[in-house]
Amino acid sequence: MSLKPIFTRTPGLKTTPTSYCPGCGHGVAHRLMAEAIVELGARGRTIAVAPVGCAVYGYDYWNFDTTEAAHGRTPAVATAIKRVLPDRMVISYQGDGDLASIGLAEIMHAANRGERITVIFINNTNYGMTGGQMAPTTLAGQITTTTPYGRNVDETGHPLKIAELLAALPGVKYSARGALHKPGLIRKAKSYILNALKIQEANLGFSIVELLSSCPANWGLTPVKAVEHLEKVMTPVFPLGVFKDETPGQEG
């Protein structure tokens, strides 16, 4: 009897063992991105740009061209690459401290200019790599190393809803928010990434997929409790879905 494989590791990933913390969503996001690129036949012409933060390890895992940028600056580097090499699939992969804090101006202007790049945005509600400081996405009342009494929104503002904000800009042709804590949602997240990359393939404009991700090490939770937190506490603040899809034929 010949056995049929039911799962094959995507060639879009190297065989490097993961260094991410147990329960972290980055590895799942890396895989979805790699699978989507391979499915679109784009592995040989993809250039990913990753900044500092846990995203910086992307080059260890992705089996396609990857380069680095300073904190928050991947949209600028990705813009340059795409303008010089317009036939490449250019992906900016960023954390929330990176994209929504130090790099907020970069992302806003790249999106507003309608750059033909795709952004994968990992929202884990804190600065993960540096030990769990408050990010613009930190939830009201959330305890972080810089908000030991919980985030006070009167002092530090409300969690920034990037997918909704960017959807309001005319240069943005696709904006969606998915999550990485359940198999069904992971499949959905991959479909969002595929849609976003197809927007770039069609040269339509800027596309972004925000992905809610666990950060058990910095949330002070076990991976299982972190999944519950993501589902019950984080998702109501950051609703999942497609906020803009201007693929011809399905504007919404």
Ligand SMILES: Cc1ncc(C[n+]2csc(CCOP(=O)(O)OP(=O)(O)O)c2C)c(N)n1
């Ligand atoms: C210009 C600059 N400022 C600050 C730092 C320190 N730093 C490294 S990673 C990081 C936080 C990244 O957090 P986030 O973007 O949320 O990504 P995560 O690690 O949570 O995935 C910071 C502040 C740096 N490397 N460069």
